Amino acid sequence: MIPDWIDTPSVMIDVxxxxxxxxxxxxxxxxxxxRLRPHAKTxxxxxxxxxxxxxxxxxxxxxxxxxxxxxxxxxxxxxxxAYPLWVxxxxxxxxxxxxxxxxxxxxxDSVESAVEMGRNLGTGARNxxxxxxxxxxxxxxxALPADVVGIARAAADAGLPVEGAFTFxxxxxxxxxxxxxxxxxxxxxxxxxxxxxxAGFDVAELxxxxxxxxxxxxxxxxxxxxxGVYVLGDAQQYELERCALSDIALTVAATVVSRSAPPGxxxxxxxxxxxxxxxxxxxxxxxxxxGRLLDEPAARIVALSxxxxxxxxxxxxxxxxxxxxxxxxxxxxCLAMNLVDRVSVVRNGVVEDEWEVAARGRNS
Amino acid sequence: MIPDWIDTPSVMIDVxxxxxxxxxxxxxxxxxxxRLRPHAKTxxxxxxxxxxxxxxxxxxxxxxxxxxxxxxxxxxxxxxxAYPLWVxxxxxxxxxxxxxxxxxxxxxDSVESAVEMGRNLGTGARNxxxxxxxxxxxxxxxALPADVVGIARAAADAGLPVEGAFTFxxxxxxxxxxxxxxxxxxxxxxxxxxxxxxAGFDVAELxxxxxxxxxxxxxxxxxxxxxGVYVLGDAQQYELERCALSDIALTVAATVVSRSAPPGxxxxxxxxxxxxxxxxxxxxxxxxxxGRLLDEPAARIVALSxxxxxxxxxxxxxxxxxxxxxxxxxxxxCLAMNLVDRVSVVRNGVVEDEWEVAARGRNS
Numbered sequence: 001m002i003p004d005w006i007d008t009p010s011v012m013i014d015v016x017x018x019x020x021x022x023x024x025x026x027x028x029x030x031x032x033x034x035r036l037r038p039h040a041k042t043x044x045x046x047x048x049x050x051x052x053x054x055x056x057x058x059x060x061x062x063x064x065x066x067x068x069x070x071x072x073x074x075x076x077x078x079x080x081x082a083y084p085l086w087v088x089x090x091x092x093x094x095x096x097x098x099x100x101x102x103x104x105x106x107x108x109d110s111v112e113s114a115v116e117m118g119r120n121l122g123t124g125a126r127n128x129x130x131x132x133x134x135x136x137x138x139x140x141x142x143a144l145p146a147d148v149v150g151i152a153r154a155a156a157d158a159g160l161p162v163e164g165a166f167t168f169x170x171x172x173x174x175x176x177x178x179x180x181x182x183x184x185x186x187x188x189x190x191x192x193x194x195x196x197x198x199a200g201f202d203v204a205e206l207x208x209x210x211x212x213x214x215x216x217x218x219x220x221x222x223x224x225x226x227x228g229v230y231v232l233g234d235a236q237q238y239e240l241e242r243c244a245l246s247d248i249a250l251t252v253a254a255t256v257v258s259r260s261a262p263p264g265x266x267x268x269x270x271x272x273x274x275x276x277x278x279x280x281x282x283x284x285x286x287x288x289x290x291g292r293l294l295d296e297p298a299a300r301i302v303a304l305s306x307x308x309x310x311x312x313x314x315x316x317x318x319x320x321x322x323x324x325x326x327x328x329x330x331x332x333x334c335l336a337m338n339l340v341d342r343v344s345v346v347r348n349g350v351v352e353d354e355w356e357v358a359a360r361g362r363n364s
Numbered sequence: 365m366i367p368d369w370i371d372t373p374s375v376m377i378d379v380x381x382x383x384x385x386x387x388x389x390x391x392x393x394x395x396x397x398x399r400l401r402p403h404a405k406t407x408x409x410x411x412x413x414x415x416x417x418x419x420x421x422x423x424x425x426x427x428x429x430x431x432x433x434x435x436x437x438x439x440x441x442x443x444x445x446a447y448p449l450w451v452x453x454x455x456x457x458x459x460x461x462x463x464x465x466x467x468x469x470x471x472x473d474s475v476e477s478a479v480e481m482g483r484n485l486g487t488g489a490r491n492x493x494x495x496x497x498x499x500x501x502x503x504x505x506x507a508l509p510a511d512v513v514g515i516a517r518a519a520a521d522a523g524l525p526v527e528g529a530f531t532f533x534x535x536x537x538x539x540x541x542x543x544x545x546x547x548x549x550x551x552x553x554x555x556x557x558x559x560x561x562x563a564g565f566d567v568a569e570l571x572x573x574x575x576x577x578x579x580x581x582x583x584x585x586x587x588x589x590x591x592g593v594y595v596l597g598d599a600q601q602y603e604l605e606r607c608a609l610s611d612i613a614l615t616v617a618a619t620v621v622s623r624s625a626p627p628g629x630x631x632x633x634x635x636x637x638x639x640x641x642x643x644x645x646x647x648x649x650x651x652x653x654x655g656r657l658l659d660e661p662a663a664r665i666v667a668l669s670x671x672x673x674x675x676x677x678x679x680x681x682x683x684x685x686x687x688x689x690x691x692x693x694x695x696x697x698c699l700a701m702n703l704v705d706r707v708s709v710v711r712n713g714v715v716e717d718e719w720e721v722a723a724r725g726r727n728s
Contacts, residue, residue, distance in 0.1 A: 007454065007728045041670060063671045083671060086621045086637070086687050090371060109622050112686035140672055141622035141635050170669065257450045258473050258505035271505050273450070277702050278727045281646045305534065306405060306698055307427045307447060307727070308504055322476035323450050334670055338641050339702070341725055361705055363642045363671070364371045 001295070002325045003344070003351045008255040009274035011336060011343040012327075015352070017249035018231065019051065025230050026055040028215055037061050037080060037207070039228030042334045044359035045343070046074040048231060059103070061226040065094050066362030072101040074358065080207065082166060082226060084109040084133050084141045085117065092120035099127035105205075107166060109133040109143045111154040118158020129163040130155050131207060132196075136188035137181065138170035145191040149199045156201075164205035164223075165192035172212035175240060175286050182213040182220065189221040212242050234333035235292040236284065250343075251294050251327035252278055252336065254309070256320050268313045270320050274328050275307040280335025287331055294327040301328070365659070366689045367708070367715045372619040373638035375700060375707040376691075379716070381613035382595065383415065389594050390419040392579055401425050401444060401571070403592030406698045408723035409707070410438040412595060423467070425590040429458050430726030436465040438722065444571065446530060446590060448473040448497050448505045449481065456484035463491035469569075471530060473497040473507045475518040482522020493527040494519050495571060496560075500552035501545065502534035509555040513563045520565075528569035528587075529556040536576035539604060539650050546577040546584065553585040576606050598697035599656040600648065614707075615658050615691035616642055616700065618673070620684050632677045634684050638692050639671040644699025651695055658691040665692070 006012065029036040038052045039061040049060050049071055059078025062068045068079045079098075084107050087095060098104050108114050108130055121128060132151050135142030143151055152162045167188050172181035189206040196203050209225030229237055233248035254272035261268050279291050281304055290304040298314035309328065313319050320326060330336040337343070338360055345353035370376065393400040402416045403425040413424050413435055423442025426432045432443045443462075448471045451459060462468050472478050472494055485492060496515050499506030507515055516526045531552050536545035553570040560567050573589030593601055597612035618636035625632050643655050645668055654668040662678035673692065677683050684690060694700040701707070702724055709717035 005454075009727050083637075084621050084635075086619050088619075088687065090369075110686055112623075113621070116687060140667065140669065140674060255450050257448050257477070259476075271448075273447075273728070276644075276646065276699060277725075280640075281644065281699070282640065303504065305504065306702075310504055322474055323452065323480060335640060335645070338670075339725060340727075361641075361703060363373050363703075364637070 001349055002253045002327065003346060003349060006253050006344055006351065008253045008325060009278045010253050011278070011340045012251055012253055012346050013232070013343050014249050015345050015347050017247065018048070021231050021233065021247060021249060022051055022055045025214065025227060026057065029225065030056060034222060035224035037224050037226050038231060039082070039226045040071060040359070041067060042228035043231060043337055044357045045355050046071070046358050047355045049074070049076060052231065058224065064362055064364060065091060065098065066364055067359045068098055068104065069094065070359040070362055072098055076102060078103045080105040081107065082168070082207070083107050084113060086113055087117035087120050089120050095121060095128055103127055105129045105131055105163060107131055107133045108151065108155060109141050111151055114151055114154040114158050114160065118155065118160050121160070123159055129161045131164050131166040131205060132162065132192065134165050134167045134188045134192045136167040136169050137184040138168055140170060142167060145188060145195065148192045149195050152196055152199070152201055162201055164203045164207070165189060165196065166207035169208065169210055169213050172210050173236065173240070173284065178212040178216050178240070178242070182216040185213060185222070186220045193221060211237060212240055229333055232333045235329045235331045236287065238292060238329070239287060245294060245297065248294060248329050250333050250336065251329055254326050254328050256322055256324045256326065259319065259322055261319050268315070268319050270311050270313060271308050272311065272326055272328065273307060274309050276304050277306045278336065278339050279304065279309065279328060279330040280332050280339065282332040282335055291331050292329040294329050365713050366617045366691065367710060367713060370617050370708055370715065372617045372689060373642045374617050375642070375704045376615055376617055376710050377596070377707050378613050379709050379711050381611060382412070385595050385597065385611060385613060386415055386419045389578065389591060390421065393589060394420060398586060399588035401588050401590050402595060403446070403590045404435060404723070405431060406592035407595060407701055408721045409719050410435065410722050411719045413438070413440060416595065422588065428726055428728060429455060429462065430728055431723045432462055432468065433458065434723040434726055436462055440466060442467045444469040445471065446532070446571070447471050448477060450477055451481035451484050453484050459485065459492055467491055469493045469495055469527060471495055471497045472515065472519060473505050475515055478515055478518040478522050478524065482519065482524050485524070487523055493525045495528050495530040495569060496526065496556065498529050498531045498552045498556045500531040500533050501548040502532055504534060506531060509552060509559065512556045513559050516560055516563070516565055526565055528567045528571070529553060529560065530571035533572065533574055533577050536574050537600065537604070537648065542576040542580050542604070542606070546580040549577060549586070550584045557585060575601060576604055593697055596697045599693045599695045600651065602656060602693070603651060609658060609661065612658060612693055614697050614700065615693055618690050618692050620686055620688045620690065623683065623686055625683050632679070632683050634675050634677060635672050636675065636690055636692065637671060638673050640668050641670045642700065642703050643668065643673065643692060643694040644696050644703065646696040646699055655695050656693040658693050
């Protein structure tokens with residue numbers, strides 16, 4: 001299944017699986033009547049963003065001005081930087097340039113950032129709107145619902161068009177939490193909306209979403225959702241039962257370089273040449289290891305260093321030999337994509353294209 | 365201390381601290397009569413490698429053929445790929461080309477890889493030697509000492525010049541372990557050497573080392589050491605008491621984008637714009653958090669996502685305001701360097717140069 005001329009370690013994307021993931025999420029959002037604005041920080045690839053837009057996404061979400069610049073240069077006309085930006089003079093300059101190329105929204109979660117953003121953007125920013133971030137239980141950034149109106153007023157006073165609110169229910173990334181987090185998201189957006197409306201603001205957008213919550217059924221106040229990981233899948237989503245192994249489009253091709261098969265059969269393990277510098281080293285407390293093996297679900301990656309993954313192999317399966325090539329599923333695909341400059345696009349075991357990870361490393 | 369025109373997040377290297385780290389390790393190795401071959405996977409920067417060589421390093425260590433190619437193209441004439449390579453036909457082609465430009469050594473830890481390497485390199489590889497990897501207690505790759513001679517024989521039979529043995533005492537990366545791991549390294553190299561000598565092999569090199577063990581005093585059979593992290597320092601080495609905060613040359617400049625200061629004074633925290641996509645997400649079980657703050661040692665990074673670090677601030681210190689810029693020390697500097705294409709070179713708070721991370725992402 002790994003094309004012969006792929007060197008290891010390297011990232012492969014199965015384009016049929018990718019397209020099926022794009023179609024499934026687009027269809028689910030259409031059925032629900034919610035706009036889809038996929039988070040492009042997951043893939044950072046123009047070609048994947050274009051496929052998402054062609055399938056009906058209203059625009060893309062990004063994490064940084066740098067990512068927005070790459071996608072705008074690639075022709076995307078509607079971008080939301082879902083992050084509480086601190087817009088100093090240099091960032092204001094870049095945002096204004098971005099606003100010439102696309103409709104841009106940015107996040108904010110404090111009076112201070114509203115004042116700074118307004119002062120530095122000045123009156124020229126006709127194409128840059130803001131959504132106030134509200135904390136729905138993830139407790140990272142985001143204002144308390146009670147503070148949303150004060151922040152929106154500060155933004156309006158600073159000359160910024162307030163277009164609604166957004167939240168990230170990141171506490172959905174744990175077993176049993178997606179349903180709970182979706183309800184929290186719904187409550188937070190509902191409360192933010194009520195307060196903004198009562199204070200006289202228009203609420204054009206209530207933006208929510210995450211891959212774990214996007215497909216949870218039930219009422220949701222959100223007008224748009226921003227799932228990211230669904231497009232590629234990863235070991236976290238598999239272990240959270242948010243996708244099947246067959247939905248995982250991205251794997252890292254790796255070669256067995258070392259092997260330990262003691263006669264007693266205890267702790268049979270192989271070491272492959274894919275480490276944290278291509279898989280990323282995210283490991284949630286509930287994860288079973290540092291990633292999974294696509295073709296051997298019972299194997300466990302028990303240790304990870306920069307260029308080695310140590311894999312314990314199940315007793316009842318044949319231990320791979322030296323030089324054998326395996327498909328590794330990273331825990332968190334957003335980090336794996338951010339480690340490579342190019343990915344191989346595979347269909348039916350044949351490499352048919354290579355995509356550039358155009359927004360890789362655009363952290364600022 | 366963060367130059368005004370640096371955008372956040374971005375990597376800064378204090379060149380005075382860097383040069384002091386280079387000089388200190390070079391001097392310690394000279395005093396001990398051990399050759400120094402710094403591991404360049406830590407920095408991946410030609411300019412830093414050149415400084416290490418100018419200070420007396422005999423050559424550089426790298427992790428992959430790709431890294432070796434970058435440093436050889438940069439003029440480095442002596443390279444050790446300290447990794448049990450699986451040398452298939454394509455890698456053999458690249459190794460042979462590399463051997464035209466530099467003296468190259470590679471690792472192996474099995475009869476199978478010796479046979480494969482010998483077959484694919486053929487008889488033309490005059491400039492490619494091998495060191496047999498021995499496990500000194502890290503239990504990642506590396507042969508048992510009892511197997512070293514069999515592997516060396518297979519390599520010699522396959523036409524490969526066996527030049528000695530190497531080990532990586534990676535179990536030194538835990539509190540209280542450096543001394544213990546150094547003794548294990550010494551034992552493993554001594555035993556490998558005795559066995560190889562008894563079997564009639566020359567043992568030109570016994571290569572060991574790691575930043576935690578390199579400066580541990582006492583006898584060591586190693587003829588060369590390969591520390592990497594010492595050159596930049598990181599939060600892991602600080603927490604292992606292998607360096608002081610003042611020895612840390614690399615920090616990530618970050619801006620406070622969100623802030624939570626409840627009236628009761630409980631859990632006062634800020635969120636900065638540096639996340640796992642620039643800090644890396646390595647966190648050992650014994651680490652106090654996801655990195656440290658250079659200028660506030662009592663602060664703790666309690667959560668890390670791709671573009672956010674959540675920092676709990678000590679009760680008795682002034683909580684930074686929105687827009688304030690902080691210097692973050694990554695846990696594992698080798699991962700942080702691998703996330704950026706360029707770093708700012710700072711002296712006395714002024715940016716005096718920019719270096720390319722030339723071998724970034726060269727995983728294969």
